[in-house]
Amino acid sequence: MEKIFLSEQVAEETGLSAHTLRYYEQTGVIHDLSQDENGYRQYSRADTAWFQVIKYKQFFNSFFLLLECYCPRRRP
Incomplete structure (x- = not known):
């Protein structure tokens, strides 16, 4: 049987x-x-x-947007 979690448990585990x-x-x-x-x-x-996947995807999207602001790509 699969374990079931309530909202507060999921909120605590995922942040x-x-x-x-x-x-x-x-x-x-x-x-x-x-x-x-x-x-x-x-x-x-x-x-x-x-x-968790959604949370990490949002984090990395934000990280790469910030990185592009400070380190724009150089064109050859």
């Missing part, structure tokens, strides 16, 4: 806020989340890994 997790769900970045009988969102290990 994202619960608000950001809900935003990603609302915008379709992540979908098909199940909910328990109390309406709490349930995340799988795969969902948690996907949030």
Whole structure:
């Protein structure tokens, strides 16, 4: 049986806020989340890994944009 995580557990593990997790769900970045009988969102290990991928992608995009500002490419 796959381990299920609640929003606060995923937020703690990924460093994202619960608000950001809900935003990603609302915008379709992540979908098909199940909910328990109390309406709490349930995340799988795969969902948690996907949030990590998104977080790192955003970090590296920002890093490379900053790098381009300070180190523009030279043309031959």
